[in-house]
Amino acid sequence: MSNAQNAPLLEVQGLKKWFLVKKGHFGRPDRYVKAVNGVDFTVGAGETLGVVGESGCGKSTMGRSVMRLIEPTAGTVRFDGVDFTALSPQELRKRRADMQIIFQDPFASLDPRMTVGDIIGEPMDIQKLHASRAEREEHILDLCQLVGLDHDYLKRYAHEFSGGQRQRIGIARALALSPKLIVCDEPVSALDVSIQAQVINLMEEIQQKRGVAYIFISHDLSVVKYISDKVAVMYLGKIVEIAPKNRLYDVAAHPYTQALMSAIPIADPDHGRRRIRLEGDLPSPMNLPTGCCFHTRCPYATERCAQEEPELKLVGENHYCACHLTVG
C-alpha cells in the first residue's frame, strides 16, 4: 500500500482559533477568547468522529475552523492530501465541494426567500456542476429521493415545513456536491425525539451508500455514541480524551468524561447510578485556568494539575487521554 492510501482523509494538527475581544493598549497584552486552543485529530474516509462537550467548549468553532468558514489562528488541516490552510481563496472555493456542513437550526439554515429546489440546487449552481437545466433537475430529484423528500416539495418554500423535513433539505443540500466529509453541527438537537431517530437513521444510511465521513458535533452523548466510530471529548477548547467509541464509553479515562457520562439521565428509573457531581461552572475561555484546564472542577485534582498542562497520551488501543492521573 502506498503512503497516500494509508493517510487519513482529514488530519488536523495544532488547530487554534482565538477571537480577539479586547485590543491591549499601552503595552497591555491583547485579550482573546481561546475558543479552540490546539486540537489534533484524524478522520478516516467513511468514518464518523463524534465530538462532544458542553456549550462553550469550542466544538462548533472547531468544526467551522476545519472548514475555514472561520479562519483558524494557527494549525494545519490536511484534507484529502491537500493542506487546506494554505489554499488561496480561489483554490479554496473549488475545494470546498469536498467538505460540506449541516447545521443545528433548521430555521436559520435555509434561506426563507428560496424554494426547496433552489436551496438544494444552490451548491450545484455555485460550482457550475451542470451544463443543462434538465441535468440539474434530475440531480435534485435524485437527492430528494435519497433523503426521503417528496418531489412536490421542490417548488415550495422552506417555512412550510417542519423541523425534520427542513433538516432533510439541509442534508440534501450538503450532499449536492458529493462531499467526502460532512461536518454535522448538532444536526438533531433541535428536533423532536421521534424525528431525531429518523434523521439519525437517514444519516447512517447515507454513510453506508455514499461512504461519506462525518464529524458529528453534539452535546448529546447518547446520540454521539450511537452514530460515531470514535469520539473526542472537548473541554475549554481542547480535546481531553479521544478513543474508539466502545472504549470511551466502557473505560472512560478522563475525570471530565467520567463526570459527563455519569450526568446523563438514563431512560430507566431502575437504573442504579453513581453520579460524579461536578461543582461550579465552566471557567471563562477568556481566563483559562493554569495547568490542566479542568483542575478547577476536577474531584481528583492535585497540586501538579494546577501547574502543569497534561499532554494527550496513549492509555489504550487508539485511546488518548490528557490527564496526569491516568497511567498509560
Added chain:
Amino acid sequence: MQTKQQKLDAASRAAGKKSRSYYVDAMMRLRKNRSAMVCLAIIVIFIFIALAADWIAPYDPYEIDLKNILAKPSAEHWMGTDEQGRDIFSRILFGTRISLAVGLVSQVISTALGVVLGSIAGYYGGKIDMLISRMMEIFSAFPDLLFAIGIMFVLGPGIINIFIALGILGWVGTARLVRSQVLQIKEMEYVAAAKSSGATSFWLITRHMIPNCVSTIIILITMGIPGAIMSEASLSFLGLGVHPPTASWGSMINTGRIYILSDPTYSVFPGIAIIILVLAFNIFGDGLRDALDPRLKD
C-alpha cells in the same frame, strides 16, 4: 429515463398547484387587513387624481378670476376660490401631483443611496463601515426640517431641488436599517452554507442579502412617503418649496393663513387633503409591515 421524465412532470404539476411564496403569503395577509386595504384604495384614488387632474378638475387651476375672489364654497366652486379667484378644488386636485411626485421621487433617491451604502457598510464592516456610520451620525445630528431648509436655501426653490433635498435627507434611515439587516443575515447559517459551497461575496450579496432585505425596503419606502409629503408641505409653507403659481398643498395653506379668520376653508381643505393622504400611507405602511414581517409568521 421514462420514469425520470414522469418524475419531472409530477414535480412540476404539483408545484403549480401548491407553490406559495413568501410574497404571495404576505399579500394574502395584507388582503385580510381591512383598514390597510381601504387606505390602499385611497392611495389609488389619489394616484388616479394626480394622473387625470387635467380631465377631472372642473376649472383651470391657474385661471385668474378677479371678479370672484375668496368666494365661499358653493355649488359652482365646491371649496370656494382663493385670493386670485382660482378654484381651490381644482388646485387641490393638481396639488396631488406635487405631493405624490415628491413622495415617490425622493424615496427612490434616498432608497438607492441607503441600500447601496447600508449594504456595503454591513457586509464589509471594518473601516468602510466606520466611515459610512460616522456619515450617518453626522447627517442625523441635524434636525430634518432645518437640514432641508438649509439645502433649499442653497439650491433655491423648485420641484427638482425638493426631490434632491428630501432624497438626501432620507437615506440615513434606510442605510441604517439595511446595514443592521445585512449584519444579521451575514450571520445566518444559510449564508455559511453557501460559503461552504464556494460562493463569492457577490453571490452572497445578490442571492441572499438583497432578497432578504427587499421586504424591509418596501416597508421603508411606504413609510417614508408620508414624511416626504409633509416635508414638502412644510417647505412650501415656508416659501422654500415649489415656484408659485404651481399648486401645492403646502403653499396653499401658507397663503390661506392670511385669510384664516375670514375664510377658514381656504387653508382647511388643503390641510384635510394632506391629512388624508399621509394617514392613508401611514396606515397602509403599517399593514404592509405586519404582512411582510416574518416574525409574525407561524
Added chain:
Amino acid sequence: MEKLIEVKNLKTYFYTEDGVVKAVDDVSFSIEKGKTLGIVGESGSGKSITSLSIMRLVQSPPGKIVGGEVLFHGRDLLKIPLNEMREVRGNDIAMIFQEPMTSLNPVFTVGRQIAEAVMIHQNCDKKKAWEKAVQMLSLVGIPNPEKRIKEYPHQLSGGMRQRVMIAMALSCSPELLICDEPTTALDVTIQAQILDLINELKERTGAAVIMITHALGVIAEVADDVIVMYCGRIVEHADVHSLFKEPLHPYTQGLLRSIPRLDQNDEKLSSIPGMVPKMTQMPDGCPFHPRCHCALDICRQVSPEAFPVRGRMVRCLKYHPEYEQQWKEEAAGE
C-alpha cells in the same frame, strides 16, 4: 394520601385563522403532596399549555380554557376571581420556565427580583425580604449569595440563572412547583445539578412537582408518575417504573425505542414514521393512527377514551375490552 391538585377534563382551545386547535383536549390527572408528576410529549403535544392552563396564564385570545376543573385543595382555580388567582400564583403554585434569561428582568439585580417576589406575597419589610433572598440563594446552592445578590441576570451563567429562578419560585414556599423544561437549555452536568436540586428541595419542603419535558431520561430520573401526551391528549398515564418497563401505548413504545441510550449497545434505532399532524387538520379516529405500526381499520374511525389497563390509564383500542376481540380478529385477518 391527600390529593393536592386535581385536574378534571381540562380543555384549552386556540381559535386561530386556520381553525380551532384543541391544544389541551380532555386532560385529567391528580397529584399528591410530595410527589412528582412527569409530563412528556413532543412539541405541540400540549404539555406546556396544560401547565399554563392550571396557572390561568394562557394567552387569550386566541387561547381559551373552554372546560374542566382544576381543583387545588378542593377549590376550582378556573372559577375564582383573577385577584385571588394572583394570590395563588407564586404563593401556592410557582412556575419555572425553560429560558431563565427571558424570565428574569435584565435591569434589576437578582436580589431585588427575589426580594420583590417575597414582599408581594408575604407582606414583609424590605430588610426581611432581602435576608430571605440571600437565604434562598444559598439554599439553591449559589456560592457567595451575599455577593451574587447584587448582580444582574446577564452576569450569571445559564445554570446560575436557572438556580435564581428556582430560588424565586421557592421563596414563598409553594405547595406545587411547575417546571416547564427547566433543564433543556442547560448542559448535562448543569442539568444533573439542577435535577438533583429540585429533587432535594422537594424532599425538604414537601412540595409537589410537575415536571414537563421532552426528555425521557429526565422523566425517568425525577418522576413518580408519568403522563405521555400526544396531540393535546393523554395517551398513557402510569407510574414511572411500569411505564419504562412495559410501555403499553404504541406511541410510548415508539418514543422509548427511538432514543439512543448509553446503557445499551448499538441496537438499530427504530423511529416513529411520519410526523405530528397539524393541529388544525387532525385525522379522524385515533390521532396517532397514521404513524402507528399496529393501527387497524377501527383506529381510523373511533377515537378511544382513556380507560384503565393493568393499573394505569391507556388510550388505545388495542387494550379496550369492547374492541379487544375485534382488534384480535382484524389482526389475525391481516
